[in-house]
Amino acid sequence: MPEIETNHRDSELFSPPSDVRGMTELDRTAFKKTVTIPVLKVRKEVVNKLMRSLKRAALQRPGIKRVIEDPEDEEGRLIMLDPYKMFTVDSFEKEELSILKQLNVNPQISKYNLDLTYENFKSEEILRAVLPEGQDVTSGFSRVGHIAHLNLRDHQLPYKHLIGQVMIDKNPGITSAVNKINNIDNTYRNFEMEVLSGEENMMTKVRENNYTYEFDFSKVYWNPRLSTEHSRITELLKPGDVLFDVFAGVGPFAIPAAKKNCTVFANDLNPESHKWLLHNCKLNKVDQKVKVFNLDGKDFLQGPVREELMQQLGPLSKERKHSVHIVMNLPAKAIEFLSAFKALLDGQPCGSELLPIVHCYSFSKDANPAKDVQQRAGTVLGISLEACSSVHLVRNVAPNKEMLCITFQIPAAILYKNQTVNQDNHEDPPLKRQRTDKDF
DSSP states (O other): OOOEEOOOOHHHHTSOOGGGTTOOSOOGGGGOEEEEEEEEEEEGGGHHHHHHHOTTTBOOOTTSOSEEEETTEEEEEEEEBOTTTOSSGGGSOHHHHHHHHHTTOOOOEEEEEEEEOGGGSOHHHHHHHHSOTTSOOOOOOEEETTEEEEOOOGGGGGGHHHHHHHHHHHSTTOOEEEEEOSOOOTTTOOOOEEEEEEOOOOEEEEEETTEEEEEETTTSOOOGGGHHHHHHHHHHOOTTOEEEETTOTTSTTHHHHHHTTOEEEEEOSSHHHHHHHHHHHHHTTOTTTEEEEOOOHHHHIIIIIHHHHHHHTSGGGGGOOSOEEEEEOOTTTHHHHGGGGTTOBOSSOOOGGGSOEEEEEEEEOSSSHHHHHHHHHHHHHTSOOTTSEEEEEEEEEETTEEEEEEEEEOOHHHHBTTOOOOSSSOSSOOSSOOOOOSOO
16 A cells, blocks of 8 residues: 655645656556545535535645545545645635535545545656656647657656656647757758657648648658747738748748738748648648749749749839738748848849848847847848848747847849949838837
């Protein structure tokens, strides 16, 4: 029989047994434990009325029934009470005692030995009990369909298979747990991963912002933490606008834009991303609205993008009412690709209001990340962007590492050949001024 524990400290009473510390292979039977809980003996017919009045005093613990049969009385029930609030009759508040008296319930508190098992503990409680004391316990993960994608730290690696299994056990719908074992490959934006527990199948299906995406997670880039950013950019677009998505992945910018009746040119160098991009365009019924390419980003900009811009910004462009947007979501390297815009187009410059709007993503570890991104992008283009760009904080990637999006119109002096560049303040009015986020 497991030892009975009556400690009133939450961290101990509802923690797994101490002897699971250091376990590397999950043994669910080792989590059995018996704790002593205060209970109130009542007749079964008054339970419903009584529970409404005992919300404060009743045990609030997910996975544990608050009312159970009384093993000593078939017609009786035991109401589980909060072991940190309820010790004696004096623990009841005046209103609670009044209700007990009305319903003819004896306020005397009894003790009940409650058997806890692996099923009764939360994932964080299990990991805190197993991992070395004082070590960081991260029970969070990115969910990609049926896959839990973890990013374990070094001290967690000896317990990786146990952690993976706990994530599967404690999260309905998760049937596979994987860990990233290297950084994202900047060429194809995928990463090597190890299946920690569960099925090996990496073919998955996700819903994001009412769109469906299918792909092989082991071969393409997908980050569920970018769903808000995908929506933000989509909301900037108007029906009829043109979107060039330089690093399109499996389509989270391109497909919502096409659904909004934008003309979309989507590109990705990774053959697997290109394959699933085509698939997802058909899946979401926008394959007739998206032109898909499998090119290096620079080749895409200097080929299909250049050709389309020559038409969009040509002599008939004055009649054009829509905007042109270029999304460059490759944070590790996208700023380098801005050089492809230099002297990209021939002929007479279009009106400044028609110039393409760029949304370029980058990481920064700088103390002033917004200024850092503006300066690095400006250096590549050979101009100052600080007065004519906006910077949006997308998310915190790691301690002291931010992901940002810089938005600006490409000056005609940069975009067209044989133009003079004013280094400090180019002559084209900037994109409608947006404030730089003050969150930095």
